[in-house]
Amino acid sequence: MSAFEKGVEALLPRLRRFAHGLAANRADADDLTQITIERALRARMQWQEGTRLDAWLYRIMRNCWIDTVRARGRAARIIAPEEAGEHVGHDPTAQMDAKIDLDRLMQAMGKLPPEQREVVALVLIEGFGYRETAELLDLPIGTISSRLVRGRTALLALVKEG
Amino acid sequence: MIDEEAIFAYIDGEFEGEERARIEAAIAADPALRAMVTEHRALTDRLQGAFSAVLEAPVPAVLSAAVKPGPDVISLAEERSRRDRRGSPWGGSHWAAMAATLVAGVIGGVIFSGGRGGPVTERGGQLIASGPIELALNTQLASTQSAKAPVRIGLTFRNHGGAICRSFAAEATEGVACRDGTAWQLRALLSRENSSAGDYRMAGSSGTAEFVDTLIAGEAMDQAQERAALSANWAPSKIP
Numbered sequence: 565m566s567a568f569e570k571g572v573e574a575l576l577p578r579l580r581r582f583a584h585g586l587a588a589n590r591a592d593a594d595d596l597t598q599i600t601i602e603r604a605l606r607a608r609m610q611w612q613e614g615t616r617l618d619a620w621l622y623r624i625m626r627n628c629w630i631d632t633v634r635a636r637g638r639a640a641r642i643i644a645p646e647e648a649g650e651h652v653g654h655d656p657t658a659q660m661d662a663k664i665d666l667d668r669l670m671q672a673m674g675k676l677p678p679e680q681r682e683v684v685a686l687v688l689i690e691g692f693g694y695r696e697t698a699e700l701l702d703l704p705i706g707t708i709s710s711r712l713v714r715g716r717t718a719l720l721a722l723v724k725e726g
Numbered sequence: 727m728i729d730e731e732a733i734f735a736y737i738d739g740e741f742e743g744e745e746r747a748r749i750e751a752a753i754a755a756d757p758a759l760r761a762m763v764t765e766h767r768a769l770t771d772r773l774q775g776a777f778s779a780v781l782e783a784p785v786p787a788v789l790s791a792a793v794k795p796g797p798d799v800i801s802l803a804e805e806r807s808r809r810d811r812r813g814s815p816w817g818g819s820h821w822a823a824m825a826a827t828l829v830a831g832v833i834g835g836v837i838f839s840g841g842r843g844g845p846v847t848e849r850g851g852q853l854i855a856s857g858p859i860e861l862a863l864n865t866q867l868a869s870t871q872s873a874k875a876p877v878r879i880g881l882t883f884r885n886h887g888g889a890i891c892r893s894f895a896a897e898a899t900e901g902v903a904c905r906d907g908t909a910w911q912l913r914a915l916l917s918r919e920n921s922s923a924g925d926y927r928m929a930g931s932s933g934t935a936e937f938v939d940t941l942i943a944g945e946a947m948d949q950a951q952e953r954a955a956l957s958a959n960w961a962p963s964k965i966p
Contacts, residue, residue, distance in 0.1 A: 565793070565794060569793050569794065572793050573790065573793045576785045576789055576790065576793070577780070577781045577782075577783075577785060578781065580780050580781075580783075580785065580789070581777050581778075581780040581781050584777060584780045585777065593780075594786060594788075594789065597789055598788065598789055598792050601789065601792040601793055602792060603936055603939060605792075605793070606936040607936045607937065607939070607940045610937070610940045624939075624940065627939055627940075627942075628939075631939075634945075663779060665772070665775075665776040666776040666777065666779055666780070668776075669772070669773060669776050669777070684773075687738060688738075688769075688770050688773050688774070689773050689774060689777045691774075693738075693740065694735065694738070694740055702886050702943060709731045709734070709735060710731060712734060712738075713730055713731055713734055716734065716766060716769065719769065720765060720766065720769050723769065723772075
């Protein structure tokens with residue numbers, strides 16, 4: 565494996581975590597990770613040595629995810645909405661282990677608008693600073709800050725009611 | 727009075743020194759703020775705790791395998807470093823990368839052999855579209871172009887710097903060029919070795935599509951936007 569591939573491999577756990585922060589469920593998260601790896605390998609010439617590989621890969625993953633969101637948005641206009649209640653939460657008496665909590669949080673994250681979800685995932689879960697996040701998403705830092713307020717406030721309300 | 731965004735930025739560790747102390751003092755003096763901060767800290771901790779399970783879990787084999795190149799993939803990174811050691815005439819990693827593309831047998835020397843009048847020229851260390859590709863990039867609209875045009879335009883879009891970029895496909899090559907001043911700077915150039923005439927209606931295979939994905943900001947232009955961009959002579963947008 566080349567240094568590039570080794571770098572991507574080393575970042576796989578973090579990429580998977582970011583995918584879980586964006587995608588609706590675990591299966592989608594691993595699909596998203598795979599699509600991201602494939603796209604990154606094909607676009608590898610675009611990565612400039614000496615720049616951050618993690619930020620480059622996060623950006624590709626985010627773009628892959630947005631493509632999916634847009635495609636589903638287009639499909640949703642012609643396909644009838646899913647039955648209400650299909651995604652109702654888990655039995656509250658179920659044992660609270662980390663995995664159940666992860667599913668619960670993913671579900672709550674899934675109810676946020678995409679532009680809030682990506683900022684919540686990058687700052688609160690991935691631990692990027694506001695400036696790094698602004699650079700990654702090509703947005704002004706003030707936009708990051710305001711989306712983060714809306715996103716985390718909505719998320720807290722969702723988690724409380726769940 | 728401290729605004730909500732500043733409180734959250736404090737929680738996220740965005741402030742240091744005096745600013746941090748000022749917000750800390752304001753929170754300490756306000757029970758409602760204290761409660762809010764506690765609640766949001768707990769939310770962040772819970773998110774990080776739950777999602778760390780993914781970080782610690784073994785990576786599924788299918789994902790590890792996806793990183794390893796297949797037998798038919800030329801390692802461009804290795805090609806690049808070999809070329810860099812030799813002393814690339816291109817300079818800079820970006821052009822070293824482009825050179826690596828050429829070395830990988832993608833288009834070889836063919837495209838340059840025409841010299842003046844060929845589809846690509848080199849100017850100041852950059853590859854610039856010329857001849858029929860430049861003409862198509864300058865004048866052709868995807869919505870009105872002839873099915874038999876020698877160069878076909880695919881997507882027109884803006885990159886993250888606000889410049890207009892267009893994907894194109896000709897008989898033997900395809901790629902993406904971005905407007906730089908009055909020139910079209912080639913950002914990607916791939917061979918179409920397996921294509922025959924008439925087989926490039928989509929103006930871009932998956933290879934070009936990947937480059938578009940890494941360059942595009944927002945969505946591709948629709949017909950009206952493409953027409954307006956032509957009228958504006960492909961001028962870049964002002965970045966807000």
